[in-house]
Amino acid sequence: MADFKTFLKMGVCSVAVFAIAGLSGVSHAEPFPQDEAAAAETTETSETYVWDLTALYESAEAWDEEFTAMQAQVATLSELQGTLGESPQSLAYAMRSMSDTAKEVVRLYVYSSLSRDEDQRVSENLERFGRALSLYQAFSEAVSWLSPEILSIGEERVREFMAAEPALEPFHFQLEDTLRQAPHTLDEDGEALLALAGLALSQPNEIYSLFANASIQWPMVTLSDGTEVRLNQAAYSRYRSHPNREDRQLVFDTFWGAWNDYEAGMGATLNSQVLSAVFRARARNFDSVLERNMFDDALPPEIYTELVDQVNAALPVFHRYLELRGRMLGVDDLRYYDIYPPIIEADTGVFDLARSEEITFESLRPFGEEYLSLLREGLDGDWMHSHPQEGKETGAYMSGSAYDVHPYVLLNHNDDFNSLSTFSHEWGHAVHTQLARQNQPFETAGYSTFIAEMASTINEILLQEYMIENAETREEKLFYLGQALESLRGTFFRQTMFGEFELAIHEAAEAGEPLTGARFSEIYLDLLRRYHGEEEGVMTIDEPYGIEWAYIPHFYYEFYVYQYATSISGAVWFAEQFLAGDDQVRENFLNVMRAGGSDYPHQILLNEAGLDMTQPDPYEAVVRRMNDIMDRMDALLAEEE
Numbered sequence: 001m002a003d004f005k006t007f008l009k010m011g012v013c014s015v016a017v018f019a020i021a022g023l024s025g026v027s028h029a030e031p032f033p034q035d036e037a038a039a040a041e042t043t044e045t046s047e048t049y050v051w052d053l054t055a056l057y058e059s060a061e062a063w064d065e066e067f068t069a070m071q072a073q074v075a076t077l078s079e080l081q082g083t084l085g086e087s088p089q090s091l092a093y094a095m096r097s098m099s100d101t102a103k104e105v106v107r108l109y110v111y112s113s114l115s116r117d118e119d120q121r122v123s124e125n126l127e128r129f130g131r132a133l134s135l136y137q138a139f140s141e142a143v144s145w146l147s148p149e150i151l152s153i154g155e156e157r158v159r160e161f162m163a164a165e166p167a168l169e170p171f172h173f174q175l176e177d178t179l180r181q182a183p184h185t186l187d188e189d190g191e192a193l194l195a196l197a198g199l200a201l202s203q204p205n206e207i208y209s210l211f212a213n214a215s216i217q218w219p220m221v222t223l224s225d226g227t228e229v230r231l232n233q234a235a236y237s238r239y240r241s242h243p244n245r246e247d248r249q250l251v252f253d254t255f256w257g258a259w260n261d262y263e264a265g266m267g268a269t270l271n272s273q274v275l276s277a278v279f280r281a282r283a284r285n286f287d288s289v290l291e292r293n294m295f296d297d298a299l300p301p302e303i304y305t306e307l308v309d310q311v312n313a314a315l316p317v318f319h320r321y322l323e324l325r326g327r328m329l330g331v332d333d334l335r336y337y338d339i340y341p342p343i344i345e346a347d348t349g350v351f352d353l354a355r356s357e358e359i360t361f362e363s364l365r366p367f368g369e370e371y372l373s374l375l376r377e378g379l380d381g382d383w384m385h386s387h388p389q390e391g392k393e394t395g396a397y398m399s400g401s402a403y404d405v406h407p408y409v410l411l412n413h414n415d416d417f418n419s420l421s422t423f424s425h426e427w428g429h430a431v432h433t434q435l436a437r438q439n440q441p442f443e444t445a446g447y448s449t450f451i452a453e454m455a456s457t458i459n460e461i462l463l464q465e466y467m468i469e470n471a472e473t474r475e476e477k478l479f480y481l482g483q484a485l486e487s488l489r490g491t492f493f494r495q496t497m498f499g500e501f502e503l504a505i506h507e508a509a510e511a512g513e514p515l516t517g518a519r520f521s522e523i524y525l526d527l528l529r530r531y532h533g534e535e536e537g538v539m540t541i542d543e544p545y546g547i548e549w550a551y552i553p554h555f556y557y558e559f560y561v562y563q564y565a566t567s568i569s570g571a572v573w574f575a576e577q578f579l580a581g582d583d584q585v586r587e588n589f590l591n592v593m594r595a596g597g598s599d600y601p602h603q604i605l606l607n608e609a610g611l612d613m614t615q616p617d618p619y620e621a622v623v624r625r626m627n628d629i630m631d632r633m634d635a636l637l638a639e640e641e
């Protein structure tokens with residue numbers, strides 16, 4: 001079972017905390033720290049959008065009233081214990097009561113989360129958010145007996161109840177999944193104990209946040225032009241792509257040097273996360289943490305192994321890209337600090353919010369009118385918090401968990417191409433949520449992360465091809481082709497490397513190996529060097545950069561990031577056919593989004609679109625796309641010669 005923060009942010013579905021909660025909040029895989037200097041520049045030139053939370057609650061006072069009502073409602077749920085097996089009607093009544101309560105608890109959480117993320121300096125917002133988490137914990141404890149009691153009724157009788165009572169129809173998938181989970185469901189006392197431990201087991205992520213955002217003493221550096229920079233996460237994000245190579249090296253050496261000072265403490269923090277994951281897996285009778293995480297969504301383990309095998313087989317293609325990068329940067333001895341600067345500069349203009357909306361809408365025309373009408377509804381509404389501001393949550397996400405209310409999109413738009421790409425990505429999540437809600441009840445509207453990222457990543461691919469097609473100069477075309485390559489590097493290769501790291505550290509813990517910060521750095525450095533072809537002479541990775549694992553927050557979300565790699569693979573597979581003019585595959589993909597969480601994600605992809613993620617096809621599509629992009633770039637570069 002995921003902790004509530006993971007559950008809400010990542011769209012994780014967990015029977016142990018009542019799967020009908022139907023959550024689908026989604027965020028990016030790496031930290032996107034707010035660049036305060038860029039924020040100051042942007043807000044002077046670009047129209048700013050602020051979302052309207054009154055669709056959730058008219059006021060903070062209205063939230064307080066509903067919170068009090070839900071506290072009382074949650075307290076009554078334990079009274080349903082012992083009634084499920086009395087009759088089909090009793091089971092339906094209990095399921096409906098818990099579902100309706102879950103929906104309101106989630107809505108309370110969403111309001112508290114969004115208002116907190118507007119400005120994390122406001123103590124009232126932080127206090128409200130803490131109250132929402134506590135209410136969820138109370139809800140989790142109040143229904144912890146649910147799965148054991150369903151199982152005690154017996155599989156045959158549960159199915160008889162489902163056949164006899166139409167009011168149970170919205171709960172069929174959950175009930176079937178509960179039966180599937182039988183070998184890993186504890187008795188009532190065990191489930192209650194795990195529910196009680198939920199918040200305690202989630203603390204490593206909180207400790208990480210304190211380290212990363214409040215505790216590290218960030219050093220000052222002076223760049224070659226005399227600019228003095230305090231090299232925090234925001235500054236690193238901005239200056240790691242500096243055109244001056246000596247400055248890039250200075251930024252890398254200084255930033256990762258600061259992290260290395262905290263290697264032991266960060267190691268202890270990540271180790272506690274790994275140990276808590278091992279505990280949860282063993283408590284539920286799984287052989288490994290990977291097995292537990294794949295089992296939650298009924299994902300065949302072959303998906304994970306096929307992804308890793310295919311990505312490792314494709315490393316020569318990745319190395320081809322790195323060599324192209326070195327050639328275009330004019331660098332013979334490619335180093336890790338050469339990974340971020342754009343391989344060519346181009347005057348692309350300013351991607352303010354109005355232009356980002358226009359381009360996103362045009363680039364997504366291949367989806368058809370239904371999709372575009374939903375996108376237009378969102379863009380015309382007050383659904384978005386668009387620009388950086390002091391105290392605001394960094395990064396970007398879509399929050400779609402409040403079923404009776406439209407989704408919300410948080411951005412930190414800086415008027416550049418990356419901001420445009422993020423804009424398109426997050427609105428892909430929003431339209432996915434709208435399609436799922438239109439076609440599914442609350443109980444099955446929440447979709448898996450495994451599918452969620454396909455619905456957003458395909459937007460980025462369509463955007464890339466639109467920008468390449470409409471580029472006005474050779475340099476601009478090369479720029480967008482290079483951005484497309486970077487997307488594949490960062491998502492297909494980098495996220496799979498993260499996945500291999502996660503697997504290695506969890507397997508080490510399961511084997512009883514002690515894990516320290518130094519050991520994490522050793523494992524991570526080996527992977528960095530293998531993926532980036534150090535032995536082949538492609539790129540040199542200096543030892544201090546092995547601390548990069550400490551910077552990645554999603555290692556606290558248990559086998560989450562590999563799904564970015566599977567998602568871009570599925571998205572490329574779909575987009576390849578979209579762009580070839582296959583209208584049926586477009587409809588198939590829309591059906592995947594409409595399905596929400598009405599079935600297991602792998603089964604939805606198979607049934608609705610014929611996509612089998614255990615086979616090489618989607619991963620080979622990524623390799624084809626990457627080679628095609630580099631072939632197009634080589635042809636353009638040859639024109640200059």
